[in-house]
Amino acid sequence: MDSKSWGRVFREIREMKNLSLAKVAGDYENSPNLITSKQQVSRFELGKSDITLTKIYELVENMGLSFEEYLYHVRNYELPSGRALFEELGRLQELSNLSEIENVYQKLQMRFIESQNRIDYWNALEYKSFLAQKNYKSYQISEEEIQEISDDLFSMLEWGEAELFLFSEFIYFLPETLVFEFSKELIKRTKFYRKIPEK
Numbered sequence: 001m002d003s004k005s006w007g008r009v010f011r012e013i014r015e016m017k018n019l020s021l022a023k024v025a026g027d028y029e030n031s032p033n034l035i036t037s038k039q040q041v042s043r044f045e046l047g048k049s050d051i052t053l054t055k056i057y058e059l060v061e062n063m064g065l066s067f068e069e070y071l072y073h074v075r076n077y078e079l080p081s082g083r084a085l086f087e088e089l090g091r092l093q094e095l096s097n098l099s100e101i102e103n104v105y106q107k108l109q110m111r112f113i114e115s116q117n118r119i120d121y122w123n124a125l126e127y128k129s130f131l132a133q134k135n136y137k138s139y140q141i142s143e144e145e146i147q148e149i150s151d152d153l154f155s156m157l158e159w160g161e162a163e164l165f166l167f168s169e170f171i172y173f174l175p176e177t178l179v180f181e182f183s184k185e186l187i188k189r190t191k192f193y194r195k196i197p198e199k
Contacts, residue, residue: 006056009074011045017063024062035059085123086165089130098136101127118152119162125149126169133172141173150178159186 014024021038022028035058036051043049044056051059060070085108092101105127112120131139149170156163167186171179 005074007045007047009070010041010056010059013065013070013073014045014063019063024059026062033062035062081119081123083161086126086161089127089169093130098131098134101130102136102139105131122149122152122162122166126166129169129173141170146170146173150174153182154185 014021021041025036025038025041026032026034027036027038027041036055040049040051041059044051056070057067060067088104089101092104105124108120108124108127111117112124125141125145128139129141131137132141149166153159153163153167159167164186167182171182174182
């Protein structure tokens, strides 16, 4: 976890709550609980200096937030990858938290724009496909996206977890004939097939 995320998340929460640096730090005239200087908090938010965990704990509580809630936001600031990202989607689906799924989708989309990594593109589409399934806002899966995913899946010599996750999220949008073709390919291309003993 990037230590700079702690400060960025802290600043986002503070600004969202409309709290000044001085108020959060307790650095004002006749303050009953000075935690640290507002300059120190500013440097922490900008990632220019670290701050002790004890002080972070006190500052967070001074914003009316538990340390556990703050940690949750810090962990969500940096997107997980691979299986953890798919499990996070499952967790958010169970909670029917469509706004958070949209939030993660937008972050993944930005990550793909920066990285141009195909895996980031797939991950973003997995989140987008759930939003489209639920008719959330105006999200839709285009014919072009379905074609891209189909081409990518058929081009893989062997399917692993990433491909299985992608297929499971997109099955809703695929025509029956294509689902049948993919199902046949699934048997041929997954690692699980190799574990079946020959008779």
